[in-house]
Amino acid sequence: MALRKKLHSHRQSKKRNISHTAFHGYLQHYVDHLGMLGYSERTIESYDSRVRYFALWCEDRTLEPLQITKPILERYQKHLFHHRQKNGDPLSFRAQSIALQALKSYFKWMAQKNHMLYNPASEIQFPKIPRKLPREILTPEQVSEILSQPDINTPDGIRDRTIMELFYDCGLRRAELINLKLSDIHLPRGVLIVREGKGGQDRYLPLSENLQAWLEKYINDIRDELIGPLSDDALFLTDYGEPYSRYNIGAMVKRHIVQAGITIKGSCHLFRHAMATHMLENGADIRFIQVMLGHRDLSTTQIYTQVSVEKLRAVHAATHPSVKKRVNSEPAPDT
Numbered sequence: 192m193a194l195r196k197k198l199h200s201h202r203q204s205k206k207r208n209i210s211h212t213a214f215h216g217y218l219q220h221y222v223d224h225l226g227m228l229g230y231s232e233r234t235i236e237s238y239d240s241r242v243r244y245f246a247l248w249c250e251d252r253t254l255e256p257l258q259i260t261k262p263i264l265e266r267y268q269k270h271l272f273h274h275r276q277k278n279g280d281p282l283s284f285r286a287q288s289i290a291l292q293a294l295k296s297y298f299k300w301m302a303q304k305n306h307m308l309y310n311p312a313s314e315i316q317f318p319k320i321p322r323k324l325p326r327e328i329l330t331p332e333q334v335s336e337i338l339s340q341p342d343i344n345t346p347d348g349i350r351d352r353t354i355m356e357l358f359y360d361c362g363l364r365r366a367e368l369i370n371l372k373l374s375d376i377h378l379p380r381g382v383l384i385v386r387e388g389k390g391g392q393d394r395y396l397p398l399s400e401n402l403q404a405w406l407e408k409y410i411n412d413i414r415d416e417l418i419g420p421l422s423d424d425a426l427f428l429t430d431y432g433e434p435y436s437r438y439n440i441g442a443m444v445k446r447h448i449v450q451a452g453i454t455i456k457g458s459c460h461l462f463r464h465a466m467a468t469h470m471l472e473n474g475a476d477i478r479f480i481q482v483m484l485g486h487r488d489l490s491t492t493q494i495y496t497q498v499s500v501e502k503l504r505a506v507h508a509a510t511h512p513s514v515k516k517r518v519n520s521e522p523a524p525d526t
């Protein structure tokens with residue numbers, strides 16, 4: 192099957208311009224410092240973006256880096272708390288915390304390099320981040336319906352199906368999947384390696400026979416048709432022959448969810464939640480799920496014990512005194 196390539200201009204990330212501010216030179220050296228310490232590209236981009244936002248906030252108030260004090264940072268924290276996004280929603284406490292963490296790291300570096308006498312962010316208090324349950328969990332039937340949406344008689348349909356099978360089979364994060372290289376898949380052994388997942392940790396994951404079949408089909412029959420000048424060794428390639436971005440892989444998955452008639456918020460991460468919940472309900476030990484998901488702390492994984500409703504329902508029905516009493520008190524059928 193021949194796949195027609197689409198013309199495409201490569202999207203470039205847009206950074207807030209602070210070259211006219213006193214923050215610019217310091218930030219360039221700080222970013223280099225993070226790179227030398229082995230921080231991931233995504234983390235560096237995150238910190239860079241948040242320091243730039245702060246620099247522009249300071250520019251509006253005619254503040255320069257060496258003038259920043261703890262009270263000024265507290266004003267900025269108040270600004271983040273009251274800020275409203277384009278849709279009118281406030282920033283989540285997680286987003287506020289990430290923004291403040293970036294500044295704490297940045298000013299710590301400024302003090303360590305003797306650009307400042309002290310770190311004004313050293314005593315900043317971070318907002319408490321509530322641990323929320325996933326709003327909705329896909330059922331196995333819904334997962335099957337979504338997976339059946341791509342037209343597997345077409346090259347892009349086989350690719351899309353393989354991507355979603357991998358999301359559900361291994362519970363990968365979106366960034367982990369798009370960073371997979373062809374060399375990270377070991378079909379004879381039935382494993383893949385996630386390199387530098389969240390926290391910079393590598394982990395091996397098993398591939399089911401079903402997923403191995405889809406990967407083999409995609410790698411042997413489809414991927415070569417997609418290869419372009421920007422392909423590198425990326426496992427999954429777009430119609431333009433480029434590695435996926437976080438945006439366009441999310442849009443692809445969301446399209447198939449909508450086609451399945453499922454109205455639920457989210458896209459790629461829904462498969463991760465579904466995998467963990469379904470494995471737990473089928474009897475998997477939570478520590479194995481922890482390894483699959485790449486969680487450092489078991490408490491992070493234990494959130495899925497709270498959303499595993501079916502298992503809880505079965506235990507409740509079998510053990511709760513009031514349920515057993517109601518069942519035993521029902522009238523016997525007529526004979």
